[in-house]
Structures are given as C-alpha cells and as structure tokens.
Amino acid sequence: MTTVTLQNLHKEFGDVVAVNGIDLEINHGEFLVIVGPSGCGKSTTLRLLAGLESTTDGRIEMGGRDVTTVEPKDRNVAMVFQNYALYPHMTGRRNITFGMKSSGDFTDEEIDRRVTEAADTLDIADLLDRKPDAMSGGERQRVALGRAIVRDPDAFLMDEPLSNLDAKLRIQMRAELARLHSTLETTTVYVTHDQTEAMTLGERVVVMNDGQIMQVDEPQVLYDFPENRFVAEFIGDPAMNMIPVDVKDGRAIHETFDIPLPSGNGQPKSNQNGAGDAQITDGQRAILGIRPEDLHLSDPQTNDELPTIDAEVNVREPLGDSLLLHCSIGNTSCNIQAEPRMPITAGETVSVTYDPARLHLFDAETGEAFYHSELRQSTDEQAPSKLTT
Template sequence: MARIQLTDLEKQYDDVLAVKGIDLEAQDGEFLVLVGPSGCGKSTTLRMIAGLEDITSGTLRIDDEVVNDVPPKDRDIAMMFQNYALYPHMTAAENMKFGMKSVSDFSSDEIDQRVEEAAETLDIADLLDRKPKELSGGERQRVAIGRAIVREPEVFLLDEPLSNLDAKLRVQMRAELLRLHEELDSSTVYVTHDQTEAMTLGDRVAVLDAGELQQVAPPQELYDFPANRFVAEFIGEPAMNVFPVDVHERNGHYVADHAGFSISLPDGEGLDTASDSSVSMGVRPEDISLASNLPDDAETFAVETTVREPLGELLLLHCQLGDDEIHVKVEPRSEIQPGETIEVGFDEDRLHLFDARSGDALYHSTAPEATKSEPVVTE
C-alpha cells in the first residue's frame, strides 16, 4: 500500500490552466475516486500521478517521497486505460506479461505463475490463448486488469475503465473491482465521469470542476452535505432541485419565501448569513413528498405536474413551481397525470441553502457531524 499526496498541483497547457492547485491525499489502502464532467482535469491529474504528464508546479509525493521527476516505471504504479490498450497481435497471456521483465526482477517461471494466479482470480484462465479480437468487452477488461495486478504494485490508477461496457456489465464489473480491491489491499485512484459509479466504488470521492477540487468526502456525506451548488447538482440522479428564495426572520424564526410557497426553516448555522444574501434553496426529489404522506401539521403547497417518467422502482414527476421546474419522486404506481395540480411538502431535515453568486453552501437543515470528513482507511 502507499499514500499519495498532491500539494498545490497544477498543469498548464500553453495558455490553459487545466489543473488549478489541487490539494488531495489518498490514504494507504484507500479507494479514492476522482469524478467530474468532461474537461474538469480528472484524467490529467491521474496522468500526473502516473508520470505520463509533466507537473507544471506543485508537489507529488508517494509514501513521503517527492516523485515529480521520477520516471513512470520507477513509481511502482499500474495504470489501466479507458480503451484497455491491449496489443492485438498478442494473446491475453502475452498482454498480461508484457512489460513485467522491464519493471521487475521476476524470472519467467515467476511471471507465468503470477499470470496464472491472476487469471484464476479474474475467471479468465481458459481465455489466455485468445487474442483481443476473440474476447468480449468484459473479457478484454479483465485481461487489462490482470496485466495491472500481476505486478502487485503499490498503487492502481484506473482511467474510466468501465465506460466502454454495457449497463449490465458495468454493474457486474463494479462489484468485481471492489472485490479485487479488498483482496489486493492496494491503494487505488479511479477516474470516472459517472457519479453513480463514483458513489458505489469510492471510500471517498473527490469532485472536480474546471480544474479545481470542489469537495472530497465519503459518498454519503457528499450527497447529504454538498459543499456548494455544483456538487449538489452533480451528485445524485436526478439532480437536486435548486431554485431562488428569499430568507427572512419573522417572529424569531427564519422563513424561506418563493413565488410558490412560504415555509419555516429549522434553526441552524448559516441562516443569519442567508437572510442577508441572495440565496438558492436545494431539495432532492426524494425529499419532496405528497401531502397525503405528510403529518397533518406539515407545511405544504401546490405544484402542477407537467411530465411523468415511469422508472419502474419509482415515478418521477416534473412539476411547475411558480416559474421554476422541480422533480418529485413518488410511488411507482401513482395515477398522477400531467396537468394535475398536487399538494406537496419538503422534508424539513433535508433542506439546503446556497449563495446565489458563489454557489457555496450556507446552510443545511441537518448539520453534518464533525467526524464525517475524516478519510476512510482500509486497515
């Protein structure tokens, strides 16, 4: 296992600053996921860790050793690419062996043994004589993983390895990657643009946007306590509802006013700041309920349904709230139709306020516990 530390790491391409002073640490044995939209700098960051991109400024340490100028082959790192990078003229076994002699002192017999053991672990022992064109997408991916694990490196770097697979196989391979991570007890940095993948795989998830680190936290903390509006809307499917409100203090309590409602806000840190600012309220679709499912004294309001999306396990309603559209999750067999006006209310324990200009979180109606930001470390 190894610890990876990025300190004020930057990457400049001509006049474009692709990575902007990232400070991040991956703990020993941790599965750390870098997630963000295309062009956010996540793959560039991964390639700097691997040594495939020069570092413009900042410091990269692996186990407290500065490795900015250390060649990739000397970093004890294995990287798996999105396209798997298998040689078409080589068999699966030859692809898995490729490069081992140049980065290790293993004998041919030891290399063969490692390939056989990796193939058994990955359930591809009967495919070792086949070439990539004779393998399915999932089998090619397993070969690429096998090529990485035969070296038993300190660090695994994976750059969107599941993006070329169909939906069913992606789910299967997510579970496979987690199982392998537990077995190999290695440090892993994983890049993806898929927030569902990030949430299911990561011990912690680092969210990037426009080359900047927005937040790093365990998946549930990201979901429940986003640091800003970007994280709130990027993490979660469908995205968090966000709309403008005015916050005022009335009779010793704070109230959020919108064209479609006026509701009381539970006491909490940040409300005094929110009352003096232009703010947006955030509420996740599952935190909006039909009035019939709420207590009699709950504060409710009317919205008009415009679109219904049956998703099997739930029904997603697109609703008009004043001039804003919001999404509401309801029971899958609900008979609510477009054009109907329905009465709904918010879960008062799941409300968020963001600064309308900076996007920074000002208030969560349930405050995060102090311990939730601590890294998850695999012993």
C-alpha cells in the same frame, strides 16, 4: 505504506489550465474515486500521478518519496485505461506478461506464478491463450486488469475502465472491482464521469470541476452535506432541485410558498451544520435545495403539520419503481419523485410536502452552502479532506 500526496498540483497545456491547484492526500490502501464532468481535468490528474505528463507546478509524493520528476517506470504504479490498450497481435498471456518480461526484473517461474495467481483472482484462465479480438469487452478489460495486477504495484490508477462496457456488464464489473480491492487492498485512484460509479466504488470521492477540487468526502456525506451547489447538483440523480428564495426570520420565502427552516430560532447559522464559511444575513436571496426524492405528494388522510407547496405537473415519467414528475412551482422548474402508480396526469396541480431534515441553502452568487437542516454528526471525526498546509 503508499500514501500519495498531491500538493498545489498545476498542469497547463498552452492556454488551457487542465489542473488548477490540487491538494489531496490519498491514504494507503484506499479506494479513492475522482469524479467530475468531461474536461474537468480528471485524466490529466491521473496522468500526472502516473508520470505520463509533467507538472507545470506542484509536488507529488508517494510513500514519502518526492516523485514529481520521476520516470513513469520508476513510480511502481499500474495504469488501467478505458480502451484497454492491449496489443492485438498478442495473446492474453503475452499481453499480461509483456511489461514484466521486458523489465528483466522477474524470473520465468516468478512470471508464471504471478500470471496463474492473477488469472485465478480474475477468473481469466481460459483467456490466456486468446487474442484480444476473440474476447468480449469485459474480457479484454479483465486481461488489462491482469496486466496491472501481476506487477504488484504500489497503486492502481484507473481511467474510466468500465466506460466502454454495456450497462449490465458495467454493474457486474463494478462489483468485481470492489471485490478485487478488498482482496488486494492496493491503493487505487479511479477516475470516472459517472456519479453512480463514484458513489458505489469510492471509499472517498473527490468531486472535480474546472481543474479544481469541489469537495472530498465519503459518498453519503457528499450526498447529505454538499459544500456547494456544484456538488449538490452533480451528486444524485435526478439532480437536486434549486429554488430561488428570500431568507427571512428563519423562513425560506418563495413567490408561491413560505416554509420554516428548522434549526431553532432565527436564521440558520453557518458552519454549525458542516456547511462552508458563508454567512447568511436576514432578507438575503438564496437558493433552496431539495432533492426530488425528498419531495412527496401530500396525503390528505394524514394530518401533516408541514406546510404544503403547490406544483403544476408538466410531464410524468413512470420509472417503474417510482414516478418522476416534472413540475413548475411558480416560475421554478422542479422534479418530484413520487410513489409509482399514482393516478396523476400532466396539467394537474398537486400538493407537495418535503422532508424537513433534508433542506439545503446555497449562496445565490457564489453557490457556497450556507446551511443543511440535518445536523452533521461529529465533524471532528471526519478525516481532513483537503490539505491545509
């Protein structure tokens, strides 16, 4: 069992605090993605796991063993980098077997067997005799994966392995990585700045910012129940709209609209929907979050009971499968993802409705989530996302 545990992990480079107190438990066989903006400490966290950086404070356990000060070679993890890190003067085969041969732990037969197996799994048999400059980016990354696989490590640590590939190849390799994981079932920690990659690959996703964990959850839970404004705006594209409102008598009141916050009577209560510990008081200023895809142009044909919101269209962007409208609601900028082919022009004022099950409220100061209008099912069954020890 290779459960990986990070406890109160800190890493400082001089004055720079790269990792600022991370507590995380990675399950055996899990595909865990760490996502966050550039510079938030993702690579440093991964390098600490690999033993390529020493911790300033905190503890790392793998399979119950304290490895905090253990040398990288003795951790039995395999790292895959963005730039592939292949030796240019060696063939694919030599690149794959280099670490195994030099370790002296494997017989030649064992090495051959493992290379054949990995080449099979990754479909790279025809690359084994080529040098990296005769391979495409995708092929190089496959060879780099091969090098990681043959070592049969306890965990794969992958740092933006697809970032150097073009968009089409990235999507293809993404699917291959998912397939590879379901075949090998090796514990994998995968770092990316790309939220789509995180959502599609991760069994659980860790959202990081400023060296800290913002939330750990399954992808759909992150999208449906962001615990704070940072996660709400980072996950989802285009980003969630953030509209300043006053909350009074269970309604969100903006300069141009006044809508009910569904949850029975009165003001929304904290916690009942899986939001944070923040408590909203009547008359308080808050941020109403609504995703562009949860706003719709109101249809005069249907007798909608919902109140409508007036939005002035500033820019229209036809995306083919949808029409993205950049709008102003009073003084607030707001994006709406409308049906494609709607005859709407810039300068027009449109009437907008929303999905009442998809409203979010955040503390205007701390950004913490007060409330989600959808009830989160059986929070008890959620795996504990952050260690409480």
